[in-house]
Amino acid sequence: MKPTRYSVIKNAEVGKNSRIYDQVNLYRCKIGKNTKIDSYVYIEEGVTIGDNCKIRPFVFIPTGVVIEDSVFIAPNVTFTNDKHPRAHGEWTRLQTRVKRFASIGAGSTINPGVQIGENALIGAGSVVTKDVPDNAIVVGVPARVIGTRPRPSEPDGGPVCNQRTRR
Numbered sequence: 001m002k003p004t005r006y007s008v009i010k011n012a013e014v015g016k017n018s019r020i021y022d023q024v025n026l027y028r029c030k031i032g033k034n035t036k037i038d039s040y041v042y043i044e045e046g047v048t049i050g051d052n053c054k055i056r057p058f059v060f061i062p063t064g065v066v067i068e069d070s071v072f073i074a075p076n077v078t079f080t081n082d083k084h085p086r087a088h089g090e091w092t093r094l095q096t097r098v099k100r101f102a103s104i105g106a107g108s109t110i111n112p113g114v115q116i117g118e119n120a121l122i123g124a125g126s127v128v129t130k131d132v133p134d135n136a137i138v139v140g141v142p143a144r145v146i147g148t149r150p151r152p153s154e155p156d157g158g159p160v161c162n163q164r165t166r167r
């Protein structure tokens with residue numbers, strides 16, 4: 001891994017051939033092999049990110065999130081982990097999982113505790129409030145299913161076709 005500039009990286013475990021760009025904050029998280037973490041990405045303690053993922057700039061990933069292999073996360077995606085946040089007092093952390101080959105469109109917000117299915121596609125600007133089925137395309141606020149997309153042609157993250165089937 002090349003040295004990063006203006007970054008805070010504390011006890012992060014980073015797999016072989018992963019690229020971490022400048023101006024990131026990574027705290028006690030685990031990042032797999034051949035994954036790209038772009039600039040201005042903030043990842044909290046305990047987060048796991050798989051192999052062959054792409055995390056584009058300005059993404060926030062708090063504690064409680066697991067991202068499996070070959071996931072694409074577009075710029076300005078925000079994950080959350082507390083459904084009823086307050087500045088002080090008790091809170092409940094919910095667990096969120098993004099399954100392999102899923103793609104999350106730019107500027108989307110993922111509410112706490114949802115599961116995003118394998119190869120699912122979240123349209124740009126969506127707010128995901130419920131679990132997303134495998135292969136579903138969802139858009140909107142709140143995000144609703146508008147179609148499905150074919151499975152990736154190769155098991156290790158080959159090109160994903162964006163064709164959509166209207167429901």
Ligand SMILES: CC(C)(COP(=O)(O)OP(=O)(O)OC[C@H]1O[C@@H](n2cnc3c(N)ncnc32)[C@H](O)[C@@H]1OP(=O)(O)O)[C@@H](O)C(=O)NCCC(=O)NCCS
Nearest residue numbers: 074075104105106121122123124125137139140162163164
């Ligand atoms: C959801 C998405 C995959 C749909 O693409 P598509 O299958 O080619 O569909 P179209 O662009 O033809 O749009 C179909 C309909 O959905 C609507 N739509 C498309 N994307 C939408 C979105 N993100 N949110 C809400 N509605 C959306 C369109 O307005 C259109 O509505 P209409 O049928 O009433 O005219 C795509 O628009 C999208 O958001 N992709 C993610 C882009 C992204 O963030 N890329 C990151 C790389 S930088």
